[in-house]
Amino acid sequence: MRIQAEHLSYVYNEKSPFAARALNDVTLTVEEGEFFGIIGHTGSGKSTFIQHLNGLIRIPSSLKKRKKYKSDTVLRVGDFDLASPKTDFRALRRSVGMVFQYPEYQLFAETVFDDVAFGYKNFAAEKPRKEELEDAVRSAIEMVGLDYAAVNDLSPFDLSGGQKRRAAIAGVIVTKPEVLVLDEPAAGLDPLGKQEIMQLLHRIHREWCKTVIIVSHDMDEISENCTRAAVFSEGTVKYVLPPAELFVHTDELRELGLDIPLTAKICEALRRRGIEISCDFTADDLVRKLLARREGIC
Amino acid sequence: MLKDVSFGQYYPVDSFVHRLDPRLKIVFLIAYIVALFVASNFYGLAVCAAVLLFAIICSHVPFGKVFRAVKGVLFLVIFTAVLNIFFYNGDAVYWNAPAVLWEWHFLRVTQAGIVFSVFLVIRLVLLVTCSSMLTYTTTPVSLTDGIESLLTPLKWIRFPVHELALIMSIALRFIPILMDETERIMNAQKARGAMLDSGGLGKRIKAVIPVIMPLLLSALRRADELGDAMDARCYMGGKTRTKYKKLTFTWRDLIVFLLLAAMIAGVVVLRIYLGAPL
Ligand SMILES: Nc1ncnc2c1ncn2[C@@H]1O[C@H](COP(=O)(O)OP(=O)(O)O)[C@@H](O)[C@H]1O
Ligand SMILES: [Mg+2]
Numbered sequence: 001m002r003i004q005a006e007h008l009s010y011v012y013n014e015k016s017p018f019a020a021r022a023l024n025d026v027t028l029t030v031e032e033g034e035f036f037g038i039i040g041h042t043g044s045g046k047s048t049f050i051q052h053l054n055g056l057i058r059i060p061s062s063l064k065k066r067k068k069y070k071s072d073t074v075l076r077v078g079d080f081d082l083a084s085p086k087t088d089f090r091a092l093r094r095s096v097g098m099v100f101q102y103p104e105y106q107l108f109a110e111t112v113f114d115d116v117a118f119g120y121k122n123f124a125a126e127k128p129r130k131e132e133l134e135d136a137v138r139s140a141i142e143m144v145g146l147d148y149a150a151v152n153d154l155s156p157f158d159l160s161g162g163q164k165r166r167a168a169i170a171g172v173i174v175t176k177p178e179v180l181v182l183d184e185p186a187a188g189l190d191p192l193g194k195q196e197i198m199q200l201l202h203r204i205h206r207e208w209c210k211t212v213i214i215v216s217h218d219m220d221e222i223s224e225n226c227t228r229a230a231v232f233s234e235g236t237v238k239y240v241l242p243p244a245e246l247f248v249h250t251d252e253l254r255e256l257g258l259d260i261p262l263t264a265k266i267c268e269a270l271r272r273r274g275i276e277i278s279c280d281f282t283a284d285d286l287v288r289k290l291l292a293r294r295e296g297i298c
Numbered sequence: 299m300l301k302d303v304s305f306g307q308y309y310p311v312d313s314f315v316h317r318l319d320p321r322l323k324i325v326f327l328i329a330y331i332v333a334l335f336v337a338s339n340f341y342g343l344a345v346c347a348a349v350l351l352f353a354i355i356c357s358h359v360p361f362g363k364v365f366r367a368v369k370g371v372l373f374l375v376i377f378t379a380v381l382n383i384f385f386y387n388g389d390a391v392y393w394n395a396p397a398v399l400w401e402w403h404f405l406r407v408t409q410a411g412i413v414f415s416v417f418l419v420i421r422l423v424l425l426v427t428c429s430s431m432l433t434y435t436t437t438p439v440s441l442t443d444g445i446e447s448l449l450t451p452l453k454w455i456r457f458p459v460h461e462l463a464l465i466m467s468i469a470l471r472f473i474p475i476l477m478d479e480t481e482r483i484m485n486a487q488k489a490r491g492a493m494l495d496s497g498g499l500g501k502r503i504k505a506v507i508p509v510i511m512p513l514l515l516s517a518l519r520r521a522d523e524l525g526d527a528m529d530a531r532c533y534m535g536g537k538t539r540t541k542y543k544k545l546t547f548t549w550r551d552l553i554v555f556l557l558l559a560a561m562i563a564g565v566v567v568l569r570i571y572l573g574a575p576l
Contacts, residue, residue: 017310056485090491098489106486108511118508122491157515171490 001078001095001178001211003030003053008073009235010048010057022048024235035205036213037222037243040232041257046215047101049232050181053077053213054096055089077179094123097177097209101184103168107156115156116140116171123175140174141167143208145200162193166200173208180209184216198225219253223261224282231256243282309434314550315357316435320444322551323432329558330428333565334421342568343420349561350428359434367430368423375422382415383407438470440543447545460536468524476517483512 010023022045030036038046051057052075059073059082075082080092100106109115116137121128128136141148144166151159156167165185173180185201186194198221205212216222222229223243231238231246233256239246243261246253250260250268263286267277277289315323330346337343354364368375384405400407433441446463453459484494487508494505 051485054489056488093489093491098486100482100486100489103486105516106483106490106508106512108508118492119490122493175491 002032002076003028003078003179003211003213004074004076005029005049005052006072006074008049008052008059008075010045010052012048022235023052026235026237028230028237028240030211030213033210034212034227035202035225036211037226037229038213038215038232039217039219039222039229039258041217044232045235046232047183048235050098050183050213050215052082053179053181054093054098055082055087056098059083090123094175095177096179096181097172097175099169099172099180099182099185101187103172104161104164107164107168107171110155111152112141112146112154112156112159112167113137113152115167116174119171120174136174137170140170143173143204144170145196146170162189162196165189165197169200173204176208178209179211179213180204181213182215185214186216186218186221194221201225217258219259219261223263231258307433308437309359309363311358313356313358313435315353315431317550318435318554319545319547319551320436320440321447321545322547322554323436324441324444324448326554326558327428327432329562331425333562334425336562336569337421337565338569339572340417340420341572342565343417343424345561345564345568346424347420349557350424350431353431354427357431357435359431363434364427364430367434368426371422371426375419378422379415379419382418383411386411386414439467440545442467442470443541443543443545458536460539464536472517472520475520476513479516480509480513483509483516 006027008023008026009021012018012020012022024045026045026049028049038049040046048057052059054077059075073083077092077096080087080095082092107115109118117133120133120136137152138148141152146163146166151163151167156164159167169182169185180201182201186197189197201212201214202225214221214226223246226243228240228242229246230240231253238252238256239249241249250264253260263283266286270277275293277286277293330350333346334343337346354361384407386408398406398408399412436444442463445466446459449457449459449462488494492505492508493501494509
């Protein structure tokens with residue numbers, strides 16, 4: 001499903017002293033099949049934007065008439081037109097899975113099985129048969145790299161931190177949504193845990209969910225994993241570029257309060273010593289080019 | 299959605315009223331309520347209403363916001379009014395021949411009943427408005443500071459004033475946090491297809507579990523963390539603590555104090571000279 005947003009704006013608590021402008025004229029397109037990254041410092045509107053994608057935040061239909069809300073606001077996810085009040089939000093939420101930040105805090109059921117089954121039962125047109133439900137839950141739990149036989153009967157609160165997060169992700173992908181959106185999926189994990197989660201997401205992207213969107217403020221995470229990335233700042237999209245091009249703008253990124261990826265830092269340091277290397281900013285590519293250069297020199 | 303609960307929420311602007319000593323504002327509210335009950339006729343209420351109107355204008359809180367608080371108790375107001383119209387027949391002393399306008403079995407509408415219920419409605423509206431003005435113009439923190447300070451004499455009878463104030467301020471502090479949390483959890487469960495706002499009663503109660511469970515756990519976790527944080531800062535209770543913001547009585551408070559005294563005097567005088575509702 002292709003995601004298309006044009007001139008999307010959003011203000012929290014409008015018309016009160018707490019009003020906070022979170023999105024300001026956002027225009028962004030994510031193609032089907034992408035592993036898309038959204039990056040920006042805290043408060044730049046990333047979470048607000050992604051909550052639009054499955055209708056948790058809606059474009060107020062009555063407000064569309066007001067001139068302040070430009071009537072050229074477009075928000076489409078596949079065939080769903082989210083600016084229309086007639087959208088079937090249940091069907092939309094089935095197709096767009098959303099994993100919130102720290103998803104382990106949304107676990108609630110007595111067993112991991114019940115928790116993962118929650119979404120499946122909710123979205124099923126009629127009560128699913130026992131084997132069908134078991135199949136779906138088993139494959140979701142195995143997809144996130146947990147051992148079904150070992151965990152399905154445990155309380156989700158007895159799992160370790162990383163396992164809880166995996167179980168929570170399983171609870172979202174159990175319906176095999178076409179689009180999977182994750183808000184800071186690796187936040188609060190140790191480096192190894194981060195790496196494992198990213199590998200897991202790639203696997204889900206390959207096998208289950210055609211489009212994956214991740215929100216992050218870690219440049220390395222985005223540059224190493226995404227096909228393209230959007231840089232958010234103060235509610236607007238500053239750039240949408242593939243990682244390699246994105247990091248040509250290192251100075252601008254620093255100005256937006258973002259760190260630049262490690263590989264870009266190394267290239268900068270080399271450049272200061274007069275060694276010019278142009279690479280696509282993956283670690284592999286950098287190493288290859290450095291080796292090639294050394295062989296050329298020696 | 300959850301943040302639309304407007305009754306009893308601070309309205310953050312800077313104004314004369316906002317800067318008043320919270321103790322004075324609490325005393326003002328109590329005195330105002332007493333005055334409302336001392337007032338025995340519409341002139342007395344008019345004096346009270348004028349003072350409150352003046353306070354609202356000085357506070358820069360928009361009228362719409364103020365009336366929203368009244369809307370919250372609209373049912374109570376209407377209920378009181380209806381009850382009084384039908385059942386109050388006038389006090390024999392002031393209304394020696396109550397004019398009956400309409401009668402049906404035990405229901406009887408008299409002129410006195412109508413006048414009296416209008417009187418009650420105004421009294422109730424003023425009461426609610428004044429109370430909500432206190433919370434609109436005073437942060438929860440200074441409100442508890444004020445209450446603690448006013449209750450200080452109770453320490454003589456070993457009443458745990460400081461602890462009570464601490465409990466109050468923690469509770470007030472965490473209401474918005476837990477409300478945010480609730481909204482976040484509700485969103486997460488809605489994204490998993492939870493139907494939180496449809497279905498019969500049984501279904502709805504069941505639908506609440508996926509929200510309540512994580513919320514309870516999070517409240518407990520926060521309580522634990524807060525306890526640890528207080529321990530880490532060697533919190534020992536009230537005895538040796540000093541205040542970051544000392545409450546002080548200023549010229550502003552003096553003006554309001556005089557105004558309050560004048561209002562009460564006016565209401566008492568009007569009661570003595572004019573008597574019952576006219
Ligand atoms: N529930 C909310 N109520 C009011 N303001 C909010 C809420 N959520 C976010 N905001 C405000 O909207 C802006 C964007 O927030 P958010 O989308 O969460 O940014 P990010 O995810 O990039 O950190 C911030 O200024 C934030 O304070
Ligand atoms: Mg966020």
